[in-house]
Amino acid sequence: MNSGTTDFGRRAFVRLAVGSLAAGTLAACAPGVARLASPPASRKALDARAFTAARRYARTRFGNIAYVEQGGGDAALFLHGFPLNGFQWRAVLPQLADVRRCVAPDFLGLGYTEPAAGQSVAPAEQADMLVSFMDTLGIGQADVVANDSGGAVAQLLATRHPDRVRSPLLTNCDTEHECPPAAMAPVIAMSHQRTYVDTWLRPWLEDKALARSSQGLGGMTFCKPGQPTDEALEMYLSPLVAHPDRTHAYALALEENSLAGIGPKLAACPAPVRVVWGMSDTIFSPAGAAYLDRTFAHSRGVHRIAEAKLFFPEEFPDVIAAEARELWSAS
Template sequence: MDLQTFDSRRRTVRTRGGELSYVSAGEGRTALFIHGLGTNGYIWQNVLEQLSGERRCIAVDFPGHGRSPARADGEASLPAFAESIEDFCEALGLDEIDLVTNDTGGAVGQIFVSRHPQRIASLVLTNCEAHDNLPNEAFRQTVNLARQGQLAPMASRMLDDLGASRSSGRGIGANFEHPERLSDEEIRAFLEPVAGSAAAIDHFQRLLASLDAADLLAAEPGLRRLTAPTLLVWGTADLHFEVKWAYWLRDAIPGAREVVEIDGGKLFFPFERAAELVPHLRKHWS
């Protein structure tokens, strides 16, 4: 599924917190896919392509990401994003969903399920924050720039030099195993919503500045009561989230069954290696 096909399936829903854009493909039981910071629902496009013949697959964009507008007066924080997922489910009448997350979408997912466990039938966490690993060490410098109001120059450079952004050692490319395979169109699809204008950068900067381990720690008691079947699928070469955090989550969540390691996978392996992730989703859901 290319970007044009992905966007052809795009819809918008008005929620209590504002409009949210999402892509829906297929029919039947609902699997809801949520992304991390600085990406959007497009990160799941290859997964949706393989699963849309089996169930209703929905990839939603957080406020200020993808095609979901950021409200000028809206709160930019992970708890606010968790409530936007609750508003989204309420607006579409979604219950007993199979929730699949990546990157900081996993932190949002943990907050969401701790507050609304009745909404989910199962949970899948791929490389993401856990316990007090927020912001993670590799991301801390970027967060500090945001807190100092200095993120704009870096964001502008990323869009001005897509080659550098694609580089395996810099920018968004560092989170892909094969960044050289990313097209300019794909890089822009990820970066422009969060760095394409002064307003977008301001919202993203406020969001990064708000990152606080206390929000994740507050969700931990609920996480430790979660009995919904939970699967951890982890890329082993991630710069941000070591495999040890997958095992921490497995031990913390009563419903956790196993950890699946994707050898050599980086943070965004669901985009690059969907064919390896999908069989584990099918097995988990069965």
């Protein structure tokens, strides 16, 4: 990575260290609501080998959608961020498989999904893809848990297809006034030049320590030392480096504000919504959490995690599982 790109990235990812959270507190979604039973302690995170073995493909007109599924009953969709894939939810799915049919797809252009030739990977198309994906799997309605650009898709899904979304649980993600976030500028600029993969992703894949440094994916979007792990970096970055055209197309599809004007539609959304937000995120500001809370008519409030950054669902799976159970109990 050259020094000019590093300086550009450092300026783009300015730390926003704000907010506080009382230790051990998990705010309830609604007073007096009985919680779903806690998961058995034996439900461990899936490692890369198990996750890969569990991967299946759903054939749709958008392409062959890679996904991993655990559990049964009412469905829940888990929507990942960029440049990640469904492996982001490997520690959450086992914790919720006793109460939901947990399904984690890979978006068009990311992970192991195989897009149809010429298929757009824009957020609106991703939302329509999810409807087709749900139809293929026989899912009429689902709870949705989403992070990062997956959160933008979740908002589009909930407003374009409100009958398909039972409840959204949104973590740090795009909002109407921060779509895309300013920190995406260098990624979009490099993607226009078709250099993003070779300038950032390939070096991170080849040098895991660099990927975990302050100039890498780890320092930018994770708060715990040693994250992301070597196997996570392999799972996330290998398909993106192998298919640079798809990767650049996904980044460029985020350049346009896909959520412009969505506010009134969010206000009309009938589903209960819970927001969980990492307050040390340098990509999305804390204002995003406040916006979602006041805009959704049926918001169940915000759980703020002081030290967490963008991809905290991977680092705090217990929080996500507890919040999901609380929200689903109230739905």
